[in-house]
Amino acid sequence: MNLNRYYLLFLGSLLALPAFSQTEPVTRLDEVVLSDISLKRDSEERRVMLLNDSILKENEPSLTSLLKFNSPIFFRENGPGMVSSASFRGTSAQQTAVIWNGININSQFTGQTDFNTILTGTVNNISIRPGGGSVLYGSGAIGGSVHLNNSFKFDGEFHNQLKLDYGSFETFSGNYGASISSEKTSFQLNLARNSSANDFEYPRENQFNENGDIRNTGLGLSGAHRLSKNHLLKFHSKFYEGERGFSGTLSAPSRSKFEDVNSRNLLEWNGFYGDLSSSLKLAYLDEIYRYFENRDTEEYNYGRARTGIAKVDLSYQFSSELEVTGIVDYQKISGKGTNTGENQRNIGSLALLLKHSLGDFSYQLSARKEATEEYESPLLFAANGLYRFSEWYEIRLGVSKNFRIPSFNDLYWYAGGNLDLKPETSKQVELGQKFSFKNLKYDLAVYLINSENLLRWVPNSGGLWRPENTGEVRNYGLEAAVDWNKTIGSHSLEMNATYAWTQSQNQETKKQLIYVPEHKATASLGYNYNRYSVFYQFLYNGSIFTSSDNKYTLDDYTISNLGIARNFGRNDIVKIGFQVRNLFDEKYKSMPGRPMPGRYFNSSITFKL
Amino acid sequence: MKIRFFMAAVLSAVLFASCESDNEINEIPEEELGNYTKGVFILNEGNFGSGNSSVSFLKPDLLKIKHSIFIEENEGKNLGDTGQNIGFYKDLAFIVMNVSGKIEVVNRHSFEHLATIETGLDNPRYIDLYEGKAFVSNWGDGMDPDDDFIAVYNLASFELEETISVEEGPEKVFTVNNKVYVAHKGGFGFNNKISVIDPNINIIEKIIEVGEVPNSMVSDGNSLWVLSSGLPAYAETETAGKITQIDMINHQVVNELSFEVNEHPANLNFDGESLFYTLEDMVYRISVANQKVPGSSITEFVDEGVLYGFTITENEIFASFANYDFTGDGKLMVLDKAGNLLNEFSMGINPNGIYIVE
Numbered sequence: 020m021n022l023n024r025y026y027l028l029f030l031g032s033l034l035a036l037p038a039f040s041q042t043e044p045v046t047r048l049d050e051v052v053l054s055d056i057s058l059k060r061d062s063e064e065r066r067v068m069l070l071n072d073s074i075l076k077e078n079e080p081s082l083t084s085l086l087k088f089n090s091p092i093f094f095r096e097n098g099p100g101m102v103s104s105a106s107f108r109g110t111s112a113q114q115t116a117v118i119w120n121g122i123n124i125n126s127q128f129t130g131q132t133d134f135n136t137i138l139t140g141t142v143n144n145i146s147i148r149p150g151g152g153s154v155l156y157g158s159g160a161i162g163g164s165v166h167l168n169n170s171f172k173f174d175g176e177f178h179n180q181l182k183l184d185y186g187s188f189e190t191f192s193g194n195y196g197a198s199i200s201s202e203k204t205s206f207q208l209n210l211a212r213n214s215s216a217n218d219f220e221y222p223r224e225n226q227f228n229e230n231g232d233i234r235n236t237g238l239g240l241s242g243a244h245r246l247s248k249n250h251l252l253k254f255h256s257k258f259y260e261g262e263r264g265f266s267g268t269l270s271a272p273s274r275s276k277f278e279d280v281n282s283r284n285l286l287e288w289n290g291f292y293g294d295l296s297s298s299l300k301l302a303y304l305d306e307i308y309r310y311f312e313n314r315d316t317e318e319y320n321y322g323r324a325r326t327g328i329a330k331v332d333l334s335y336q337f338s339s340e341l342e343v344t345g346i347v348d349y350q351k352i353s354g355k356g357t358n359t360g361e362n363q364r365n366i367g368s369l370a371l372l373l374k375h376s377l378g379d380f381s382y383q384l385s386a387r388k389e390a391t392e393e394y395e396s397p398l399l400f401a402a403n404g405l406y407r408f409s410e411w412y413e414i415r416l417g418v419s420k421n422f423r424i425p426s427f428n429d430l431y432w433y434a435g436g437n438l439d440l441k442p443e444t445s446k447q448v449e450l451g452q453k454f455s456f457k458n459l460k461y462d463l464a465v466y467l468i469n470s471e472n473l474l475r476w477v478p479n480s481g482g483l484w485r486p487e488n489t490g491e492v493r494n495y496g497l498e499a500a501v502d503w504n505k506t507i508g509s510h511s512l513e514m515n516a517t518y519a520w521t522q523s524q525n526q527e528t529k530k531q532l533i534y535v536p537e538h539k540a541t542a543s544l545g546y547n548y549n550r551y552s553v554f555y556q557f558l559y560n561g562s563i564f565t566s567s568d569n570k571y572t573l574d575d576y577t578i579s580n581l582g583i584a585r586n587f588g589r590n591d592i593v594k595i596g597f598q599v600r601n602l603f604d605e606k607y608k609s610m611p612g613r614p615m616p617g618r619y620f621n622s623s624i625t626f627k628l
Numbered sequence: 629m630k631i632r633f634f635m636a637a638v639l640s641a642v643l644f645a646s647c648e649s650d651n652e653i654n655e656i657p658e659e660e661l662g663n664y665t666k667g668v669f670i671l672n673e674g675n676f677g678s679g680n681s682s683v684s685f686l687k688p689d690l691l692k693i694k695h696s697i698f699i700e701e702n703e704g705k706n707l708g709d710t711g712q713n714i715g716f717y718k719d720l721a722f723i724v725m726n727v728s729g730k731i732e733v734v735n736r737h738s739f740e741h742l743a744t745i746e747t748g749l750d751n752p753r754y755i756d757l758y759e760g761k762a763f764v765s766n767w768g769d770g771m772d773p774d775d776d777f778i779a780v781y782n783l784a785s786f787e788l789e790e791t792i793s794v795e796e797g798p799e800k801v802f803t804v805n806n807k808v809y810v811a812h813k814g815g816f817g818f819n820n821k822i823s824v825i826d827p828n829i830n831i832i833e834k835i836i837e838v839g840e841v842p843n844s845m846v847s848d849g850n851s852l853w854v855l856s857s858g859l860p861a862y863a864e865t866e867t868a869g870k871i872t873q874i875d876m877i878n879h880q881v882v883n884e885l886s887f888e889v890n891e892h893p894a895n896l897n898f899d900g901e902s903l904f905y906t907l908e909d910m911v912y913r914i915s916v917a918n919q920k921v922p923g924s925s926i927t928e929f930v931d932e933g934v935l936y937g938f939t940i941t942e943n944e945i946f947a948s949f950a951n952y953d954f955t956g957d958g959k960l961m962v963l964d965k966a967g968n969l970l971n972e973f974s975m976g977i978n979p980n981g982i983y984i985v986e
Contacts, residue, residue: 097677111702268709269706270678270708270727270728271679271708271710271727271728272728312769313769313772316769316771318769319771433864434860434863436862477953479935480933481860481892481908482934483860483862565678566955566957567878567953567955567958568951568956570956570957571680571955571956571977611680614681
């Protein structure tokens with residue numbers, strides 16, 4: 020094995036690969052059914068929260084609803100289904116990265132993801148990774164990252180599921196998923212269609228949510244094939260098309276409309292050569308938006324960005340304790356749009372990672388450097404360590420430097436775009452601890468994030484808004500999560516809860532940033548008995564400031580959801596469910612002037628083969 | 629200026645950034661008829677989409693201030709979204725709510741709500757009143773250059789009398805000497821015209837070409853002065869700001885005063901003797917007798933916020949400021965004509981217009 024160390028010199032060169040011995044390929048193959056290898060590699064020294072398929076199905080079909088009720092991430096939404104942006108650990112919307120099968124899919128134009136344009140029905144697991152991750156995931160992984168994954172099974176079975184939902188405000192949702200596999204090949208298909216008139220009455224306002232209609236369609240196709248004992252080929256294809264009216268407010272009507280068309284394709288080839296493993300990824304992403312100020316006309320603004328990515332990941336296992344990985348990545352982005360003109364950007368990067376395990380102590384060190392034309396990129400790094408005191412208690416410590424690069428809008432916006440921008444940079448430190456007793460897991464983390472050279476749009480003295488690298492923000496806070504489950508006979512009970520305390524301060528004024536709640540808590544309780552299941556969800560969102568002078572606030576709110584379901588038929592082939600959302604009819608707003616719905620209902624039927 | 633969806637929440641305030649310089653108040657009664665008969669109204673536009681516009685009132689002593697008078701005088705009724713302009717006529721005041729797409733009519737002495745005008749408006753901007761009629765500029769769709777109009781209302785019934793189709797981007801409306809002048813600043817694009825409307829027959833008599841992006845107008849009864857900011861740096865070609873003097877009898881341009889190419893002035897005011905304007909955060913004065921671009925400013929506002937409203941009276945300069953990020957309370961500064969600060973007040977959110985009633 021030690022001899023193989025010398026082959027490290029050839030990291031980056033695939034030519035040397037066939038020379039390696041082939042020892043344990045089959046077990047290794049099983050590990051990489053996930054395309055996001057880094058997430059798996061990383062999940063010991065860091066905390067990664069996995070939201071599995073069953074949680075995805077209990078929630079409404081958008082990523083916003085799922086994460087709102089099941090994570091410490093705060094969302095501001097211009098109404099249900101409207102533009103939604105995340106704040107993770109008090110950071111900005113551009114400081115949360117969304118990663119699809121290992122590829123960063125934040126918009127090239129805005130630098131953020133609209134979480135209401137991601138359908139949970141076309142992926143089969145979603146993970147949340149709090150804290151910085153720019154070394155692995157690039158721009159925007161500052162507050163944390165959200166990972167959308169399609170994983171494969173090679174169980175030789177055919178699974179087939181259809182779920183139909185109908186609820187208040189003419190809300191219809193249809194999801195179909197099928198997977199088929201042999202020992203060598205695995206395929207899965209997911210289809211999702213959602214529509215809603217979304218014309219709910221504003222609670223106690225005697226007014227309706229107008230022009231807030233939603234329609235979207237998602238299609239996902241994934242496949243994996245074992246070419247040989249040592250080679251695995253995978254692909255993922257995803258298509259999303261959405262059309263939304265942008266709803267009016269309490270005091271203003273609206274007639275605008277927004278369309279998104281996104282397609283994402285990824286081809287991956289994994290090779291296993293004894294102690295060396297390789298992954299070659301080729302990805303092509305296409306994002307299109309169209310904004311109609313008046314939906315009755317044909318006039319619109321648009322933007323389209325196409326991204327090609329080539330990524331090589333080579334890992335060498337020196338011993339069972341030590342693994343070294345090199346990642347070379349190249350991206351070419353072409354964007355054009357009404358407001359940004361036509362531009363191209365090329366980004367190359369090189370990253371090195373070391374993972375070392377010393378019995379109870381394990382650590383990872385990593386660094387990344389990017390090169391691009393428009394600006395100088397800083398050297399990014401991360402160091403994470405884990406110490407296991409016992410079976411039931413461990414602590415972890417992490418430091419990292421992360422960044423957010425200027426988006427196409429920041430650089431090229433026709434009025435104000437600024438070519439002299441630098442990436443915003445952020446250093447952070449995090450201390451976490453985990454207790455696990457039998458059925459109980461408890462995780463507590465504290466963190467400190469210092470961000471500088473923030474990319475912000477500010478008006479100059481002539482009234483023109485321009486992005487500038489200005490200001491510093493300090494975020495610190497605490498995140499706690501509890502998971503518990505218990506099965507007695509045919510009764511099973513599961514409970515999950517999260518709590519986040521967040522401070523996010525402008526260092527110049529020492530005021531809390533707007534749209535960052537100091538407190539957020541979620542809880543869910545699931546109970547199963549024979550063919551019956553019940554779930555209860557709870558969300559508390561603390562009050563938020565809506566002005567930087569901290570004089571104006573939006574009130575806190577508490578929302579509960581309750582659902583019951585029963586299985587029928589042989590092998591529980593049919594499941595019928597009923598949910599009440601906002602059970603206690605809370606009157607609340609996520610943004611000023613935009614009331615959210617009061618109590619509403621949903622019913623569902625699921626066929627499983 | 630353009631509005632774009634993604635930044636709407638943050639940037640939209642700038643779309644409506646245009647500072648007030650209303651000049652004359654019609655029909656001022658002799659005796660006080662209510663709490664607000666004499667003093668200074670300040671319109672706080674609030675935040676786009678939030679419906680938090682408000683009106684503040686500064687008493688004539690320039691010492692006591694009262695906020696949110698519309699809500700207070702009308703049992704908590706909300707004013708609406710993005711107050712753009714206030715017009716006064718006899719005992720009435722008309723508050724144009726741009727994003728709500730309506731005009732709230734109040735008694736200007738008591739601020740008691742009398743009527744809401746909603747018909748015939750589409751992206752309403754500015755208002756002026758003449759002989760029982762209201763003239764309201766409307767952009768229609770910002771993206772569509774061909775749907776802009778002036779809505780004419782009958783003030784006896786508050787009903788739409790006529791819609792006059794006009795060039796792109798009608799902004800300030802100014803009634804003087806039996807004519808209605810409309811400055812076409814451009815909606816989401818740029819324009820450089822003044823439309824002259826005969827208010828008796830609601831017909832455009834003439835279109836006068838002025839500098840690019842005319843943002844304010846004043847008159848001494850004989851001449852109309854139009855201040856244009858010029859095309860901004862991000863336009864294909866940046867152009868200089870300009871003051872255009874127009875003869876009000878034959879509507880010919882009689883004089884033009886040009887600034888430097890990178891100078892984009894705003895907020896033209898007239899105090900009977902001199903013209904005042906602002907350039908970035910500085911205030912300048914030009915004597916009407918000797919029209920020359922002045923070399924030095926009267927005063928400069930340093931780090932006060934974004935200059936968002938500006939009005940001159942016989943003895944004072946009123947300037948209002950929005951916070952740099954357009955959230956939270958703005959402020960009002962009152963200065964003497966030499967630029968010395970007399971008083972300063974916290975305002976509502978994004979104060980964009982100052983209206984003197986006396």
